[in-house]
Amino acid sequence: MTEYKYDTIIVGGGIAGLTAAAYLSREGQKVLLIEKNRECGGLVNSFTRDGFHFDAGVRALEDAGIISPMLKDLGIHLEVVKSPVSLGIENEMLHIEGLESLEQYRDLLARLYSGSGEEIDAVLRIIRKIMKHMDVLYGIENPVFKDLKGDTDFIFKKLLPWLPKFIFTVGKINRMNMPVEDYLETLVKNPSLKDIISQHFFKKTPAFFALSYFSLYLDYFYPKGGVGKLADIVRDKITEWGGEIRTETMIVEVLAEPREVKDQNHETYAYDHLIWAADLKTLYALTKTDGLLPKIRKKFTETKTNMMKSRGGDSVFTLFVEADEPLESFRKIAHGHFFYTPSRKGLGETHWMKLSDLLRNFDRVKKEEIFAWLDKFTQLNTYEISIPGLKDPDLAPPGKTGLIISLLAEYDLFKKAQEAGWVDELTQALEERMLNVLSRSIYPMLKNKTIKHFAFTPLSIENRIASSEGAITGWSFEKPVPVVNKIQFSDRSVLTPIPSIYQAGQWAYSPAGVPMSILTGKLAADKILKKKRK
Numbered sequence: 001m002t003e004y005k006y007d008t009i010i011v012g013g014g015i016a017g018l019t020a021a022a023y024l025s026r027e028g029q030k031v032l033l034i035e036k037n038r039e040c041g042g043l044v045n046s047f048t049r050d051g052f053h054f055d056a057g058v059r060a061l062e063d064a065g066i067i068s069p070m071l072k073d074l075g076i077h078l079e080v081v082k083s084p085v086s087l088g089i090e091n092e093m094l095h096i097e098g099l100e101s102l103e104q105y106r107d108l109l110a111r112l113y114s115g116s117g118e119e120i121d122a123v124l125r126i127i128r129k130i131m132k133h134m135d136v137l138y139g140i141e142n143p144v145f146k147d148l149k150g151d152t153d154f155i156f157k158k159l160l161p162w163l164p165k166f167i168f169t170v171g172k173i174n175r176m177n178m179p180v181e182d183y184l185e186t187l188v189k190n191p192s193l194k195d196i197i198s199q200h201f202f203k204k205t206p207a208f209f210a211l212s213y214f215s216l217y218l219d220y221f222y223p224k225g226g227v228g229k230l231a232d233i234v235r236d237k238i239t240e241w242g243g244e245i246r247t248e249t250m251i252v253e254v255l256a257e258p259r260e261v262k263d264q265n266h267e268t269y270a271y272d273h274l275i276w277a278a279d280l281k282t283l284y285a286l287t288k289t290d291g292l293l294p295k296i297r298k299k300f301t302e303t304k305t306n307m308m309k310s311r312g313g314d315s316v317f318t319l320f321v322e323a324d325e326p327l328e329s330f331r332k333i334a335h336g337h338f339f340y341t342p343s344r345k346g347l348g349e350t351h352w353m354k355l356s357d358l359l360r361n362f363d364r365v366k367k368e369e370i371f372a373w374l375d376k377f378t379q380l381n382t383y384e385i386s387i388p389g390l391k392d393p394d395l396a397p398p399g400k401t402g403l404i405i406s407l408l409a410e411y412d413l414f415k416k417a418q419e420a421g422w423v424d425e426l427t428q429a430l431e432e433r434m435l436n437v438l439s440r441s442i443y444p445m446l447k448n449k450t451i452k453h454f455a456f457t458p459l460s461i462e463n464r465i466a467s468s469e470g471a472i473t474g475w476s477f478e479k480p481v482p483v484v485n486k487i488q489f490s491d492r493s494v495l496t497p498i499p500s501i502y503q504a505g506q507w508a509y510s511p512a513g514v515p516m517s518i519l520t521g522k523l524a525a526d527k528i529l530k531k532k533r534k
């Protein structure tokens with residue numbers, strides 16, 4: 001029995017779904033946002049344990065010409081601080097303060113890889129070029145968030161002069177769409193140097209996206225109170241504008257005709273329009289297309305086949321540490337956002353080949369072999385370390401420090417260990433190795449001053465946000481992505497073969513992250529409002 005009828009239902013209360021719901025409720029639409037978890041935010045989420053505040057998803061935000069224009073447009077004030085980045089390899093440290101740090105990065109690499117000076121210079125030249133492209137791309141507030149009719153100043157002084165530069169830059173960027181590993185192959189012969197530059201990116205990340213990171217390091221900011229504040233503040237706006245939010249409600253069926261979704265308790269909600277702001281394989285698996293025109297059903301089936309063949313991108317293993325050591329001890333070593341590699345050697349392609357080998361023969365492989373692989377994985381890898389208390393001192397109990405330490409991790413390893421019944425042992429083994437490696441290198445105090453530690457694995461991410469393969473930024477780059485992946489076509493990324501259903505978020509456009517999730521949420525809302533007006 002249908003109890004509810006909404007103008008728009010949004011499934012998924014991550015930052016994409018929240019953005020769409022905010023824009024639609026602001027325009028007076030009858031909106032329902034449905035979220036399976038108790039809290040909204042998805043991968044933009046903070047939580048507290050034992051008085052320590054941690055971020056479960058993204059560690060800091062980069063504006064990309066999107067986040068602040070969106071907040072301004074919605075009339076939201078978010079208190080933020082800068083989130084400076086440090087880079088470290090063995091004992092060499094670089095605290096990034098501004099553009100001039102690029103020269104110091106060059107010197108740091110030259111000290112570690114003597115004899116590779118020319119290769120380092122070649123990479124740095126490319127990074128500088130990309131930084132210029134980024135300045136153009138993000139150089140103005142994204143016009144999607146501007147009221148162009150009422151802002152002639154913006155149109156004539158900013159948008160029109162920017163457009164030709166944008167078109168020129170997009171052409172350049174599209175020529176750097178090949179995997180970063182292949183791109184670096186043409187510039188760098190030293191395999192360790194190549195690894196050090198690329199190993200904390202997702203496998204086969206487009207070269208432009210990966211090498212733009214230095215410019216993102218300069219821009220990271222952090223909401224006071226934790227990254228989750230961004231989600232909280234957008235959620236509050238939705239409620240203020242009369243939008244309805246249902247948490248702890250999981251959609252298990254989508255009926256394209258009649259336009260209805262069903263939750264886990266068999267409750268039915270009817271809509272004029274649906275925005276799916278969650279995993280797209282799930283949307284395509286749950287949707288029944290009976291009653292639609294044959295040509296729409298055919299297109300839907302083709303798209304579904306493409307989606308189902310594709311995989312989610314890399315996942316992450318995160319170790320959360322509660323340490324009985326003051327923030328000052330950590331501040332002396334590095335900023336609160338820190339990329340650290342304990343060895344200059346680099347993980348190496350053989351390392352990944354070994355893992356593929358172990359996974360292929362998992363049933364016959366001894367646990368000891370996996371643990372031996374874990375030894376190298378933790379010794380040679382690049383760690384992303386975030387210390388919320390160094391960005392906002394209120395986020396740690398007095399005299400103590402909470403650390404969020406992560407490594408990109410292979411979902412299949414955890415899945416297979418779970419099927420074999422020893423995933424907890426694997427998790428514990430990885431936690432211990434990570435603590436050991438960091439205590440022996442950059443944080444000697446960690447081992448004895450750790451009060452408690454716990455971890456989230458790729459399986460935790462899959463379970464919590466229902467993300468295929470525990471992916472944290474949408475589709476894998478290892479195969480052709482089944483969605484729009486060119487910035488000039490981003491407007492189309494929110495369309496599905498079914499005219500009343502739109503898609504938004506990290507699965508709708510690739511490469512994705514927080515800014516693209518927000519952008520697609522807004523684009524989906526705009527399409528619905530435009531249709532309604534017609």
Ligand SMILES: Cc1cc2nc3c(=O)[nH]c(=O)nc-3n(C[C@H](O)[C@H](O)[C@H](O)COP(=O)(O)OP(=O)(O)OC[C@H]3O[C@@H](n4cnc5c(N)ncnc54)[C@H](O)[C@@H]3O)c2cc1C
Binds near residue numbers: 011041062406466515
């Ligand atoms: C460790 C880490 C580091 C990251 N670093 C960066 C970074 O540096 N820069 C960057 O831009 N991005 C980064 N990201 C990625 C970024 O956080 C995500 O891409 C973005 O938050 C995705 O938002 P979303 O709304 O599209 O999806 P999600 O956050 O996944 O939201 C989807 C929501 O849908 C809900 N849901 C799923 N299925 C259903 C269902 N059937 N019914 C109801 N609800 C459902 C889920 O519970 C979830 O809340 C990082 C992520 C992680 C985890």
